[in-house]
Amino acid sequence: MKKVLIIAFSFNKNVVGSVRSRGLARYLPKYGWEPTILTNKTPGGSDLNRDFSPNLKIIETEYEDLFEKWKRGLHLKPDQTVQSQLGAAQSKDRNHFLDFSLKVWRELFAYPDVKKNWFKPALKNGDEILSNDDFDAIISSSSPVTSHLVARKLKKKWNVPWIADLRDLWTQNHFYSYSRFRKKIDLKLEKKTLAKADAITTVSPPFAEDLAKLHDTPVLVIPNGFDPQRENKNQNPDQKKFTIVYTGQIYQKEMDIETFLESVREFLDSGMVSKNDLRIDLHTPQYQWLVDLVHEYDLNESVEISGWIPQDEITDKQQKAQLLLLLRWNSSQQRGVCPAKVFEYLAAKRPIISLGHYDGSVTDLINKTHAGFNLK
Secondary structure, X not given: OEEEEEEOOOOOOOOHHXXXXXXXXXXXXXXXXXXXXXXXXXXXXXXXOOOOOOOOEXXXXXXXXXXXXXXXXXXXXXXXXXXXXXXXXXXXXXXXXHHHHHHHHHHHHOOOOOOHHHHHHHHHHHHHHHHHOOOOEEEEEEOOOHHHHHHHHHHHHHOOOEEEEEOOOOOOOOOOOOOHHHHHHHHHHHHHHHOOOOEEEEOOHHHHXXXXXXXXXXXXXXXOOOOHHHOXXXXXXXXXXXXXXXXXXXXXXXXXXXXXXXXXXXXXXXXXXXXHHEEEEEEOOOOHHHHHHHHHOOOOOOEEEOOOOOHHHHXXXXXXXXXXXXXXXXXXXXXXXXXXXXXXXXXXXXXXEEEOOOOOHHHHHHHHHOOEEEEO
């Protein structure tokens, strides 16, 4: 078997950022590749289940989180948000000031990202791995982009072919919020780093187009997907009420949840359905603006905002829904975003209603798979 080193910071936790690298680790052996995982040692240990091969090699590095270290220096609890500990939620002015302060802190100290402290221990362990065995390839997964910095150093020293996998864009990211001065620095680092890669992979054609404008390195599209083991085999939808389920973050300015709630209110007012027969589960944080919006449209009896739930419960909720709600981005610049949640929905085999102002990779996928409807 050929051997590949996968550098993936979030591999040990069952989160969105680990879906892609875990899929590689699970299925690459079927194609003649033996993976070794270089990842962060997480508190509480890994939550990998027994579906993974017991022979999978996982090298965990010690790591001190930059943000948690900073909080400890201010005598704050590292496992709680700064906002909650400083009472920012109770004061809009205090919250705005705190958000601004955190943004300045990230601008000055979180370069190239907040996981920068992982670079040295990961590089040290990567060197040890490559010195003890012959590897045929390296794959680095971002975010965090620190993974690519580690891979670049290893590529330069050991001359092993390297694929840089960008689940999200780097400086072209739709969430990029730093100043123009910081962006110049980040852009220079991105070009310097990825110039050493043998190939760049990303999740959608629009992302690939953007990366190709910036880099001479070949750019390939490898879409996200879902694990066949999570596919809905025989789960029937809940028959007690017509249930609409949404899972994931809802961004106030970037997603149009209000249009959906307004439409639900009009639907109930028309008398076509009773509020006793409808249930809308939003598995997302209980933001105050969202709670207020539900109250504004008098939907408290029909809408439940449950907060985060474990991944296994999310899968169960998705598979029991009559309808899955997907909120697209409100900007044409985000046309290439095709989140892992879309593929979770496809695995659930329930109809999808996709709502947003612009078309893109998500609408193309839903149309191609005939999995639901795209609305504006």
